[in-house]
Amino acid sequence: TVARIKADIDDSALVAPRSGRVQYRIAQPGEVIGGGGKVLNLVDLSDVYMTFFLPEAV
Numbered sequence: 001t002v003a004r005i006k007a008d009i010d011d012s013a014l015v016a017p018r019s020g021r022v023q024y025r026i027a028q029p030g031e032v033i034g035g036g037g038k039v040l041n042l043v044d045l046s047d048v049y050m051t052f053f054l055p056e057a058v
Helices: 002-011
Strands: 021-025 040-043
16 A cells, blocks of 8 residues: 555654764765664764864974
8 A cells, every 4th residue: 555655664764863974984875784784973063172282483
């Protein structure tokens, strides 16, 4: 039925657990991975910080 097809499509959608930016892709398109396998690495941009040092004179 149409409802079953829509449910199957919704179940096959890849959704990130949180917002962020893709740092790198682990799995390639068309590759088969097992349940719980990693597809990509996400970076949470709301939790990024940097420490840097500047010289006193240029």
